[in-house]
Amino acid sequence: MYLRSSFILAALFATTACPPSSGTTTDDPVTTETTDEPGTAGEPTTDPTTTGPANTAPTAPVVAITPASPTPVDDLICSVTTESSDPDGDAVTYTFAWTRDGVDAGLASGTVPATELAVGQAWECTVTPSDGVDEGLSGTAKVTIGSTPVVAETCAEIKANQPGATDGDYTLYIGKDPNKPWMARCKDMDAAPVEYLPLVHVQEGRNFSQYTAGASSPGTDVRTRFTHLRIDPVTLLVDIDDVTFSSSTGELMHGDGAVTSMPYAVAEGCSGTENGVANIDLVGTPFKLKESFCSAGFEALGGAVLGMSDQVADLTGGGSCGWTGPTKDNGCVDNPQNKSSGFVLDLEYIDPYDQACQAVCDSALACDIFPDLATCMADCLGVKTGAPECDAAITVTHHCVAMQDCDDLTKTLYDQMFGDCSDERMAEDVVCM
Known part of the structure; x- marks a missing residue:
């Protein structure tokens, strides 16, 4: 649906003839004399020794300063967005003047360099028009200098910019790229800050590691469930041994040592079978x-099955004893239950377009528009052409799924989303539009 608006601009100009002075007739040329000094804004004037029509000053211009929300790293640029007009048809020129906190800044150009700026300052630009005879009314614009947004890569940078920052969730940026944000849990902000990745799917059966007891490992199954992962924000490696944000159940013996918790992304067993299990679920992050997994140990069994665009992995492991886990130094982690592996699980930041597809597909699956997530993701990424129509189709589908009852969303929506992206029918035909 399109909204159309019409705007009508009208300018009214009025000229008032001066009454004839004494000693003249109505047929004589008009000579204007005024007690006001020449140059008064908006007042018609002439040289009293000459004759001719009165001069009218130009109208006030409309002025703007860019950027509208400046910081100390931005130059201020003052420009005329709506030109002055001169009723007499004279050419109009402009003069610029700036004040800083109400005091003349001594600048007569349209630009203030960033070196002149500081947080909290109020800058005003005044632009005055002239037709060569008279100055017209001025146009003005004002801005206040704000603080520079912090684009932090680490929690330590957050602390440096906000000394009073406490433990909590903060937005960090991969490589300080404003287009690559992620939400981090910053911990130990009062000492040496460290970063954790919050996990979205933390229900039973998701994001856990298990060492299954039996045979050479007597006891009860040790299962550790994770809600956050310790991550290096620069290398994007996960420390699988960090169990700060986790909970564990069970206890068993591995040789002479007791095992009460397991590292992340490890499935282990010691019964000669493939009975160790684990799950990785990064969906929602x-x-x-980024990497594959491997199995090691004595008579090692098991492997990893990846899915959902490599955001999910189901692991099995076992043997006598054996495990499946991340690679390390071109090999496998060794005896992971000893917690000596460290930063070994390698992650990769997802393209923003992929993230958009995931959001759409999660919603679309709830309405049975797609047979499964993998199909939806494959089709969504298949139209990654940059064509505005395709981008609009994805956006439209997202909003439709959010706005409409699932019963009203049929497979037609699927066809509209991934059909012919060369026209606008996706936007025109979808019911919720």
């Missing part, structure tokens, strides 16, 4: 798995 802007990260995916």
Whole structure:
């Protein structure tokens, strides 16, 4: 649906003839004399020794300063967005003047360099028009200098910019790229800050590692469930041994040592079978798995099955004893239950377009528009052409799923989303538009 608006601009100009002075007739040329000094804004004037029509000053211009929300790293640029007009048809020129906190800044150009700015200052630009005879009314614009947004890569940078920052969730940026944000849990902000990745799917059966008891490992199954992962924000490596944000159940013996918790992304067993299990689920975060997994140990069994655009992995492991886990130094982690592996699980930041597709597909699946997530993601990424119509189709579908009852969303919506992206029918035909 399109909204159309019409705007009518009208300018009214009025000229008032001066009454004839004494000693003249109505047929004589008009000579204007005024007690006001020449140059008064908006007042018609002439040289009293000459004759001719009165001069009218130009109208006030409309002025703007860019950027509208400046910081100390921005130059201020004052420009005329709506030109002055001169009723007499004279050419109009402009003069610029700036004040800083109400005091003349001594600048007569349209630009203030960033070196002149400081947080909290109020800058005003005044632009005065002239037709060569008279100055017209001025146009003005004002801005206040704000603080520079912090684009932090680490929690330590957050602390440096906000000394009073406490433990909590903060937005960090991969490589300080404003287009690559992610939400981090910053911990130990009062000492040496460290970063954790909050996980979205933390229900039973998701994001856990298990060492299954039996045979050479007597006891009860040790299962550790994770809600956050310790991550290096620069390398994007996960410390699988960090169990700060986790909970564990069970206890078993591995040789002479007791095991009460397990590292992340490890499935282990010691019964000669493939009975160790684990799950990795990064869905809902802007990260995916970058590496493959391997199995090691005595008579090692098991492997890893990746899915959902490499954001999910189901692991099995076992043997006598054996495990499946991340690679390390071109090999496998060694005896991971000893917590000596460290930063070994390699993640990768997901392309923003992929993230958009995931959001759409999560909603679309709830309405049975797609047979499964993998199909939706494959089709969504298949139209990654940059064509505005395709981008609009994805946006429209997202909003439709959010706005409409699922019963009203049929497979037609699927066809509209991934059909012919060369026209606008996706936007025109979708019911919720």
